[in-house]
Amino acid sequence: MRAIVYAAKSTEDKRGSIPTQFEDGRALAAREGWEVAGQYADEAASAWSGDRGAQLASAMEHAERIAPCVLVVQHSDRLARGDGRSARHLGELYFWAIKAGVQLRSVQDDSTFTNPLLTFAMGERNAEDSRRKSLAVQAGMQRRGEAGKHHGGPRPYGYGYRGGLLVIDEAEAAIVRRIFAEFVAGGSLSAIARGLHREGVPTLRGRLWRQSTVSGILANPVYVGLIRHNAETFPARHEPLIDDETWRRAAEVLAARPSKGRGRPPKGNHLFRGGLLRCECGEAMVPRTNGGYEMYYCNGRGKLGREFCDMPHIRRVDIDSAVYLYFEQVSLDVEATRQAIAEARDHKLAEVRALRDAAEAEVQRAEERLGRVRRDYTDGKLDADDWRSFKAELEPQRVAARAQAERLAAQHGEVERWGEVRDAEAETLRRLSEIRALIAGEVRDAAGLDAVRVALSRTFERFVIRRQLRRVHVELIANGQLVIEPEVRETAIDGYSENLRPILRREPLGQAADAAKEQPPIFGPIDVMHGA
Structure with missing residues (x-):
């Protein structure tokens, strides 16, 4: 009779458990007079959360080929510890062995495989033992984590x-x-x-x-x-x-990063890959190089035909060049934007300050008028009826002047804060500046393309090729045909104040209030043929 010896360890075998298991298995084979036809071992392969490893599958396949034979383990739990749901139960291996003509033998609990009841009972015991250990390990790891200690196991690189x-x-x-x-x-x-x-x-x-x-x-x-x-x-x-x-x-x-797709990788110097460029039909514009021509094809048209989408194939150079040119113009550096906001703030401050000073002066005059009337009444120059009449007229004027002065003071403080670029705004401006700097440095190789692609993906969800556009403030359409619409990530503009949005749209700051009702996209469309 020939035998296969199998050994396993759920974790890294630092103390030589697997060689010991081999020795025990070969010793049993020698006592029984079996010829060892093969040895297999799985290391760091769980029988509780999985079905051991590839070597157990190989051992079982080997045993099936040479059956009738014996599959030898040190203990039944080397084969299985599962509950039958998340991992294989020992009982499943018992019936596999019967069908395959293979005997299961164990050095330490050999009686387990003498009948199905014992096998299932030991399988339940193995599963419960693993469940208890798993809970204890998880609790220990939780305590270590809360204490700021690594959970153990293999060390992290570095x-x-x-x-x-x-x-x-x-x-x-x-x-x-x-x-x-x-x-x-x-x-x-x-x-x-x-x-x-x-x-x-x-x-x-x-x-x-x-x-x-x-x-x-x-x-x-x-x-x-x-x-x-x-x-x-x-x-x-x-x-x-x-x-x-x-x-x-x-x-x-x-x-x-886009989810991994199936198609072949493009050979050309395409800027857009992995679904960052989309067709107006919703499908990706995929990069292709055919006969030396670098193109973008609509994946929807390719899969479902012209009836689904009739977007034409587009030359790579038309798309990529338009995007490069656009971002050379639209990308503003942080300092320039701070200066633009500060200049607009200074003009507005002068206006508000003048109005505030006039309101304060009006408050002072109203209080002085009311004060004179009060003194005349106190000195007996006015009777009670006249005092009540004058007070009823002058007091609302004083209150209204004070309210106007307070409103303008609050507006003055708000305008002063225009000079502050918030954290979210500064981060997006930094990224736009990075895009422009990368493009200005000329994209000559794959590394340069990767850098621009990553910089774009940090700020933009996708770029959509359209033939008909929704209403926008900055219309960059020159030929009335194809344009690319950048769709900015929500995280890139979250927390923006209205004073920065018109700068990103390249509008005068004074027009921001007039345009507030329309709320167009921050970034204008890109004309495919002209780029701006």
Whole structure:
């Protein structure tokens, strides 16, 4: 009789459990006179939250090929610990073995597989034991997280353990900082992974750098000094590797990345990829290079035909050049915008100050008139009826003058605050300035395209190609045909004050109040043929 020996460990096998399991299995085979035909082992593969790993599947497939045979384990819980819902129950393997002509044997609980009742009873015991351990581990991890300690397990890249706490590994920390810096500067996940692999930088486990490895680092809050457990984050006791601003910018770029599509990647120098450019029908404009011609095709037309959408194929150079030219004109730097707001504020302040001073003077005159009448009444120059008559006339004038003066004083304070660019506004202006700077530097290669693409995605949800436009303030249509309408992200304009919106629309500040009722998009449309 031939035998297959299987071993497993739910976590990383730091203490040599798997070799011990192999020894026990081979010893049982020797006592029974079985020939060991193969050995398989899964490491860091749970039988409670999953069906072990690929090696168990391989062991079962091998056993089926050479049946009748024996599948040997150290204990039945090496095969399964599940409850039959989230993971395989031991009873399922019992009936698989009967059908496949395979005997299940265990070094430590061999009687388990002598009848189905014992197998199911042991399966329930294994599942309950794992459930209890899982709850205990979760509670412990929660306590560690709340205490600012890492949950244990494999160390995160860039850190090591010392006394149960995370300490910085300087060599790896330099790589982590490099990954964040390249990503927020516009580098793609694949480009970052290729660069690290090309330079021979080792991963945590000595494997290849992949996009998923890079994105895992970028999404791990441990690098900004936080511990995550069950979707909650807690302040940690270890030293962060990156600052809050870098973490925030990386998180925004990750969130802005389009979902992974299926088609082939474009070969050309297309600015728009991954659904950032959309057709008016709602489908993506996909980049294609055919016969040396770089184009954008409507995906809806390609999938459903002209009856669904008759948007023509559009040359890449027409779309991309229009966007480049537009942002050279519309993107304003923060200081220039602060200056424009300050100048408008100064003009308005002079007007309000003059009105306020006049109102204060009127208040003073009204109080003086009322004071003279009061003195005349006190000196006996006026009788009571005249005093009441004059007071009834002068008191409302004084109250109205005081109210007007207070209103203008409040308006004066409000206008003074025009000079303040709020945090949300300054951030968007900084991003627009970044877009303009990237474009002004000339986009010559894939890295430059990536940088512009990332900068655009931080501020804009999408760019929509339209043939008919909704009403807008800044009409940039020259040929009456195709235009691109930028759709800004809500997070990019959340918290804006009205004094900044007209500047982004390139309107005079004084027209903001007149245009307030229409509320057009902040960014005007882009004429495909002329760009502005």
